[in-house]
Amino acid sequence: MKITQIKAIPLVRSLPEPFLGGTYRITSRNTLVTEVHTDTGIVGQVFGGDEDKYQQEIAAVIETRLAPLLIGEDPRDVEKHWERMFRADPGLENRGLHTLDLANKAILMQAISAVDIALWDVIGKTFSTPVYKLLGGYRAKVPVIGIGGYYGKGKGDRELIAEMEGYRRDGLAGVKLKVGRADVQEDVRRVRIVREALGDDFVIACDANQAWTPEQAIRFARLAENLNVRWLEEPVQWYDQLRGLRLVRQKTAIPVVAGQGEISRFGCRDLILNEAVDILNVDVTLSGGITEWRRIAAMAGMFHIGMAHHEEPQVAIHLLASVPHALYVEIFPNPERDPMWFELPLRQPRIKDGFMEVPQTPGLGIDLNPEVIRKYVGTARAV
Ligand SMILES: [Mg+2]
Incomplete structure (x- = not known):
């Protein structure tokens, strides 16, 4: 079995309204479709990521730097391919160490991630097995939450609660609520009204997207301590x-989540060894694909760190269906925020009673x- 071609297809689409x-x-909402073609007729195909400025560069790295390393190789030798791609020439030409220090290494890692994930799709199709079973098959459904509670003009308490009630009607277990744009007291109040309106069994996690100083984050976590917040995500500045x-973590009780910006197991190792997280939400489309995610998940398990996913x-x-220490899969339940999720796959995984079923x-x-791919092939904003 041999790889014959690797394609990267950037998709670009404007949202009707901005989300804050x-x-x-x-x-x-942009994404990259990656295809690995083989001489057996099996094609691995995946979409992932939401790049803007660097989308074209990632596609170019896949087609011009990574594809030549893999064409003619057996797609099942995924560890070998990962190592070769990781050690690929980063394309800095005559630049020296200083440039390498400051280079955007996330471009290469996103390219590796896309190819690696498509290879796992090939392997699953080759053995007629869903990927989660290749990885160990711990469970056949995963609890699911929605990302929401965005800020917006004219969005008051009533609209916020109506949004959350809609998520519950959609069968979601709860929400990952945006915080960090209002002042700390106002954000705690927003969490409180959601908790009071939706009741104690509705999961509420809070994501500050690196908005706060440690002092502000500590203040939020202490004020929100009795609101049953499942986790506090990226509370502090980059x-x-x-x-x-x-x-x-030392001064508050709510579990701390970070890791979605890490691009390798080494960054995740440092978060763990510095006792910086209770849960990692490393993103498979940024951090080296499924091959690297498994290594990170294994390391996290040794330190009693949970695995979420961005x-x-x-x-x-x-x-998340393949390891015992996993938390919630997350979606954007609003099709205006993530039209790709609703239109790109031909079939949606079933969501029922707070769980998403694994395909x-x-x-x-x-x-x-293929119609949706054709319609949105495009060029994101240039660097
Ligand atoms: Mg986040």
Whole structure:
């Protein structure tokens, strides 16, 4: 069995309205479709990521730097391929160490991730087995939460509660609520009204998207301590992650989540060894694909760290179903926020009673709609 071709197809689509989180404003939903073709006729195909500025570069790295390493090789030798891609020339030409220090290594890691995930889809299809079973098959359904509670003009308490009630009607176990854009007291109040309106069995996690100083995060966590917050995600600013997250953990009781920006097992190792997290939400489309995610999950288990996952339910469902120390798969329940999730796969995994069922078809089980791919092939904003 041999790899014959690897394709990267960037998809770009504007959102009807911007979505506001703690530190950002989302105006588009982009993703990258990656295909690994083989001489048996089996094609691995996956979509993942939501890049803007660097989407074209990632696609170019896949087709011009990674594909030549893999064409003619057996797609099942995934550890060998991962190692070769990881050691690939990063494309800095004549630049020296200083440039390598400051280079955007996430471009290479996102390219490796995309190819690696598509290889696992090939392997699943080759053995007629869903990916989660190749990985160990711990459970056939995973609890699911929705990402929501965005800030918006004219969005008051009534609209916030109506949004949450809609999630419950959709069969979700709860919400990952945006915090960090309002002041701390106002954000605690928003969490409180959701808790009071939805009751104690509705899961509420809070995501600050790195909005706060450690002191602000500690204040939030203490004020929210009796509101049954499942976790507090990325509470502190990017430049103070290790010490800042550790301080929040030491001084408060709500479990701390981070890791979605890590691009390898080494960054995750440092979060764990610095006692900075209770749960990792590393993203398989950024951190080296399924091969690297398994290594990270194994390491996390040794330190009693749970595994969540940042978005990307089409792959995360298989990962979280494959290990015992996993938490919730997450989706954007609002089709205006994530139209790709609702339109790109030909079949949606079933969501019922707070759980998402793992697709039982071979590979990732997410055949993509060729019409939607054709419609949104495009070029994201240039760097
Ligand atoms: Mg997050």
